Amino acid sequence: MNTKTFNYKEKFSIWIFTPAAVFIAVAIYAFIEKVSFSYRGNMVLDYPISYYVPGILGVLFIAYGFYKFIKASKSKQNQKPISLGETSMSFPKGSSDTVLLNYSTINELWVKDDKDDGESIILYSEDSKNRFEFFAENFDSDSKYIDFKTYLEKVCTNITNRE
Incomplete structure (x- = not known):
């Protein structure tokens, strides 16, 4: 035979958390400075929503990063x-x-x-x-x-x- x-073995890189850090930073900036986001004169995200959306996206990217970390850890444990x-x-x-x-x-x-x-x-x-x-x-x-x-x-x- x-x-x-x-x-x-699945691989994991700490760089997977980069989008999460960027979105969290944008959310903190929008919260502190009370910023609204517009594109070509059209309001895209008004003030309270302008930090909710990036904050939620940041948390989702953090959850995805931990999911990938756990999946890679399980892969490394399996011999x-x-x-x-x-x-x-x-x-x-x-x-x-x-x-x-x-x-x-x-x-x-x-x-x-x-x-x-x-x-x-x-x-x-x-x-x-x-x-x-x-x-x-x-x-x-x-x-x-x-x-x-x-x-x-x-x-x-x-x-x-x-x-």
Whole structure:
């Protein structure tokens, strides 16, 4: 049996909190200076709302940052690698769960190249009920990601979105 394993750990950067800091700073400035925001002479946000909206956006970005931090921490705690076998693959989900996916149930395989997120592989299984995305930056190296991608493209034969 030929099994390939790949380490996959989500990464976290403190820079994810930058938008939150900017919105909180705008909210504090609007509160202290009693500022209203206008665009080309049209009032967009009047005084009390001018610090509510950036403040709420700042809190939402902080919550998103903590969500990403917790998700990356759970990924680092899980020591299980992605395993690609002859007929199925298994990969960790969260801190303790493992997903087992047969290649025959994968019906779509996409290689997405996004300028913000980088390249990733998206798998849809069981007639698009389940969606799994694997980002290139979360693998140990680019060569490991390329091995992962080429292996999946080779063994997934039930793909409907191939040209």
